[in-house]
Amino acid sequence: xxxxxxxxxxxxxxxxxxxxxxxxxxxxxxxxxxxxxxxxxxxxxxxxxxxxxxxxxxxxxxxxxxxxxxxxxxxxxxxxxxxxxxxxxxxxxxxxxxxxxxxxxxxxxxxxxxxxxxxxxxxxxxxxxxxxxxxxxxxxxxxxxxxxxxxxxxxxxxxxxxxxxxxxxxxxxxxxxxxxxxxxxxxxxxxxxxxxxxxxxxxxxxxxxxxxxxxxxxxxxxxxxxxxxxxxxxxxxxxxxxxxxxxxxxxxxxxxxxxxxxxxxxxxxxxxxxxxxxxxxxxxxxxxxxxxxxxxxxxxxxxxxxxxxxxxxxx
Amino acid sequence: xxxxxxxxxxxxxxxxxxxxxxxxxxxxxxxxxxxxxxxxxxxxxxxxxxxxxxxxxxxxxxxxxxxxxxxxxxxxxxxxxxxxxxxxxxxxxxxxxxxxxxxxxxxxxxxxxxxxxxxxxxxxxxxxxxxxxxxxxxxxxxxxxxxxxxxxxxxxxxxxxxxxxxxxxxxxxxxxxxxxxxxxxxxxxxxxxxxxxxxxxxxxxxxxxxxxxxxxxxxxxxxxxxxxxxxxxxxxxxxxxxxxxxxxxxxxxxxxxxxxxxxxxxxxxxxxxxxxxxxxxxxxxxxxxxxxxxxxxxxxxxxxxxxxxxxxxxx
Numbered sequence: 001x002x003x004x005x006x007x008x009x010x011x012x013x014x015x016x017x018x019x020x021x022x023x024x025x026x027x028x029x030x031x032x033x034x035x036x037x038x039x040x041x042x043x044x045x046x047x048x049x050x051x052x053x054x055x056x057x058x059x060x061x062x063x064x065x066x067x068x069x070x071x072x073x074x075x076x077x078x079x080x081x082x083x084x085x086x087x088x089x090x091x092x093x094x095x096x097x098x099x100x101x102x103x104x105x106x107x108x109x110x111x112x113x114x115x116x117x118x119x120x121x122x123x124x125x126x127x128x129x130x131x132x133x134x135x136x137x138x139x140x141x142x143x144x145x146x147x148x149x150x151x152x153x154x155x156x157x158x159x160x161x162x163x164x165x166x167x168x169x170x171x172x173x174x175x176x177x178x179x180x181x182x183x184x185x186x187x188x189x190x191x192x193x194x195x196x197x198x199x200x201x202x203x204x205x206x207x208x209x210x211x212x213x214x215x216x217x218x219x220x221x222x223x224x225x226x227x228x229x230x231x232x233x234x235x236x237x238x239x240x241x242x243x244x245x246x247x248x249x250x251x252x253x254x255x256x257x258x259x260x261x262x263x264x265x266x267x268x269x270x271x272x273x274x275x276x277x278x279x280x281x282x283x284x285x286x287x288x289x290x291x292x293x294x295x296x297x298x299x300x301x302x303x304x305x306x307x308x309x310x311x312x313x314x315x
Numbered sequence: 316x317x318x319x320x321x322x323x324x325x326x327x328x329x330x331x332x333x334x335x336x337x338x339x340x341x342x343x344x345x346x347x348x349x350x351x352x353x354x355x356x357x358x359x360x361x362x363x364x365x366x367x368x369x370x371x372x373x374x375x376x377x378x379x380x381x382x383x384x385x386x387x388x389x390x391x392x393x394x395x396x397x398x399x400x401x402x403x404x405x406x407x408x409x410x411x412x413x414x415x416x417x418x419x420x421x422x423x424x425x426x427x428x429x430x431x432x433x434x435x436x437x438x439x440x441x442x443x444x445x446x447x448x449x450x451x452x453x454x455x456x457x458x459x460x461x462x463x464x465x466x467x468x469x470x471x472x473x474x475x476x477x478x479x480x481x482x483x484x485x486x487x488x489x490x491x492x493x494x495x496x497x498x499x500x501x502x503x504x505x506x507x508x509x510x511x512x513x514x515x516x517x518x519x520x521x522x523x524x525x526x527x528x529x530x531x532x533x534x535x536x537x538x539x540x541x542x543x544x545x546x547x548x549x550x551x552x553x554x555x556x557x558x559x560x561x562x563x564x565x566x567x568x569x570x571x572x573x574x575x576x577x578x579x580x581x582x583x584x585x586x587x588x589x590x591x592x593x594x595x596x597x598x599x600x601x602x603x604x605x606x607x608x609x610x611x612x613x614x615x616x617x618x619x620x621x622x623x624x625x626x627x628x629x630x
Contacts, residue, residue: 102421
């Protein structure tokens, strides 16, 4: 069983090479571009692989993506037409929910205001002080990550609803779906959490029009946006315009149209924008290696692969 | 049924006077110092009452405290020796847990570092990036507030243990107790959350010695302190010294030895201290009024009062 590791940075590839070897699972690990005999390779583990890195692998059976998002390989004509498996793991889910709960709480509890007061040594309360049960959070994307975030936000006390492209039936959360359900979902949302994948259907979806549909009657000074999904789902110039026009009150952004975010972006200095460097939930190397190793073991026994990407949906 | 409202600020008293009247429960509400005939008064609702405000109330049967803490009346010789009832309500509990989860997440996820990077337009990850499951949170105080915080922190993924002065048996959380259990509790704690009441036994308890006992081998750069209990439980000069000596890495403080915190306090400008103006969980006026009204109705029917303060324990 031979696996090729192909990442955009050689240093990254080396980490996964080491991780897979540590597991001692009998895998023959090759690191691109040192592929050895191409026809040996049956599996590939990739993160933003170089153009052509997977070309000529006549016996390739499965491509594993490092990370939950697969937009780094999707739609590329140089990636062979074999099952593509994305990384799903409890740790990744837990960490994403940490991020979501942290940033919902940060804006709900007005920490940007209190931080500003602190710089002036000012003891001053911000009013009103709504409880979580008065704040309506809307989570876009109801996969494994979205549902875990919804559950934890509900336990903290928030009124939570979800939106997904295709209708979901989940008895413990109000679900909106598709273009038809979007307007009603936005109208009841004070804090919007975006965990959507980047697909042709979500490209640039978080724009001025969508933001202007958010609740105007909430207990916060205005709507809040948290994007920890993918940067290309948002239009950054629209986010800035919405902040200036008071259509949006504050934002936490972990992802950007271009990453790293340019030092010249006005988002960095906006007083009501919190920026994090795409680290809401980083795949733990060893967890990825264990996952891939387990999936290969299942596959070799004739069991089905888990979390195979639906190429039409794009996730 | 006559109730006297006696708060430190006349404006505060007026709010509760209005709240009680709105409920239309047949209570005759008097606002100190306009007490009317003293012998009419059977109940008192107080927040830091003026010295002597409850003197001469020969028919007083119950004193209700606005807020969960009763240190504002405890040990005062001018407060009549009748049952003292503290305010406990689900909203107060929810809001305290919001604060606790927010500040645990803020330090765990290194938001002070990321905020500093943002001021420089710097796209930089902070390493390591432990999951909640690698962080040991210790909650001091296992009353209604403490247990709710423990539960929510566990759901977020943290390793949580609790400490209380007297031993508690709770099967879903590791409980330490008393002076004997303190050392072991601190040794396993990366983030210390203090929700203790102020009593002679907790006065100045969060000092250099206690802080120096916190875990030194955790995944964060050092121990973190979050105090949302009472300010007199902490020694602020010791907190500052511990920060300087790297015995403490960061802190979130909602309460202080003297409130409001003096504009001259060096805590305001410390880069690893987050200050909030004692608003972790503020009693909602109407909720307090409903609570008092319900308790009086129960009492009048001969049912026992709830949440009567144990004067020996002080909470």
